[in-house]
Amino acid sequence: MSPNLQPGEKRIIAQFHDESCFHANEFKSSACIMHMAKVIHDARKVIFPGASGDSWWDTQQLLVQVDTAMDIFDATHPDCQALFIFDQSSAHGNGGKQRKQKDTIIPCTNPTISMCGKPQKMTNENGEAKGLQAMLEERGFDMKGMRAKCTPICPFENDRCCMAHLLSRQDDFVNQISMLEAAIINRGHLCLFLPKFHCELNPIEMYWGYAKYHYCEVFKATFAEAKQTTIQSLDACPVETIRRFINRKILKVFLGSLSLKEPKSVEI
Numbered sequence: 001m002s003p004n005l006q007p008g009e010k011r012i013i014a015q016f017h018d019e020s021c022f023h024a025n026e027f028k029s030s031a032c033i034m035h036m037a038k039v040i041h042d043a044r045k046v047i048f049p050g051a052s053g054d055s056w057w058d059t060q061q062l063l064v065q066v067d068t069a070m071d072i073f074d075a076t077h078p079d080c081q082a083l084f085i086f087d088q089s090s091a092h093g094n095g096g097k098q099r100k101q102k103d104t105i106i107p108c109t110n111p112t113i114s115m116c117g118k119p120q121k122m123t124n125e126n127g128e129a130k131g132l133q134a135m136l137e138e139r140g141f142d143m144k145g146m147r148a149k150c151t152p153i154c155p156f157e158n159d160r161c162c163m164a165h166l167l168s169r170q171d172d173f174v175n176q177i178s179m180l181e182a183a184i185i186n187r188g189h190l191c192l193f194l195p196k197f198h199c200e201l202n203p204i205e206m207y208w209g210y211a212k213y214h215y216c217e218v219f220k221a222t223f224a225e226a227k228q229t230t231i232q233s234l235d236a237c238p239v240e241t242i243r244r245f246i247n248r249k250i251l252k253v254f255l256g257s258l259s260l261k262e263p264k265s266v267e268i
Contacts, residue, residue, distance in 0.1 A: 010081040012190065014246075015069065017086050018204040019057055022215060022233075024226035043069035044234070046227075063183055070187050082189040086180070088196055101129065107171035112140025132163035141166065201253060203245040210237045210245075 003011055045065050047054040055061075066084065073082045101122035108116045120138055123129055133143045149164040159169050167173060177185075184191040194201050215233040220226040 010079060011077075012081050012083050013073075013077060014083045014085055015073065016202055016204045016246075017066075017084060018202060018208070020208045020212075022212065022226070022230045024220065024223050043072055046230070059179060062180060066180065066183060070184070070189060073189075074187075082184075083192060084184055084189060085192045085194060085202070087194050087202060104172045106139055109171050110139055115140045132167055136163055136167055139170070201249060203242075203249040206245040206248070207237055207242060210241065 005011065043065055045061065047057060047061075049056045069084075070082065073080075103119060103121050103123075106115050106118050106120050110116050115138075120135070121130075122135070132148055136143055143163060146160070146166075147162050150162045154161045154165045158165070160166055181191045211233045214236045215229055218229045218233075220229055
């Protein structure tokens with residue numbers, strides 16, 4: 001059934017993303033690891049991480065893969081808009097190796113009214129990144145006796161337990177989107193991140209299960225055979241089965257919302 005679109009509206013097509021590991025000789029044991037990341041078939045990325053292999057999957061590799069996926073989507077669905085759906089992997093967040101924050105404007109929600117709307121530099125005169133205490137004191141906060149960061153994690157629902165958590169709760173930090181989200185939005189597409197229990201919501205998890213079942217049924221004597229079997233297993237799942245996986249997850253979430261229970265408590 002074609003959607004009833006208003007003038008200027010585009011059809012939105014969901015693109016689920018996830019990563020998974022296949023172990024060589026995973027007939028009854030495990031050895032070398034092959035890491036899979038998949039959006040759509042032609043954007044699939046296979047790496048062989050390890051001491052003498054490829055680097056582990058990271059944000060930069062993900063950005064390249066998603067850019068390729070958007071190229072493919074734009075070519076195959078010129079009048080549509082993609083909705084890329086990701087889990088809560090660390091590669092999808094707004095962290096990373098960057099240590100020097102870009103300059104910002106102190107938000108109007110800052111408790112010190114006289115500081116609201118003023119520009120704030122995130123580096124010192126020598127170009128070094130400012131510390132947590134310096135940034136917060138410039139915003140008018142009293143940092144006396146406050147530790148820099150909680151160990152191992154911050155207490156639940158506590159906004160002033162440490163400097164790191166206090167700064168992360170400021171609006172300009174909360175509203176900072178990740179490089180991944182920015183790259184997708186800049187191309188005119190949409191981005192969505194699943195909550196922590198994403199395995200209950202992401203139909204690609206069922207696809208991984210199908211592929212791994214096929215993979216484990218095949219005996220593999222060498223790593224080369226494991227590589228070949230991995231690709232064959234990923235291609236073994238019919239498109240109609242993938243559609244059923246998606247419909248099953250949609251129905252599961254819908255029934256869960258009707259019963260006011262978490263989706264994982266609904267069995268269909």
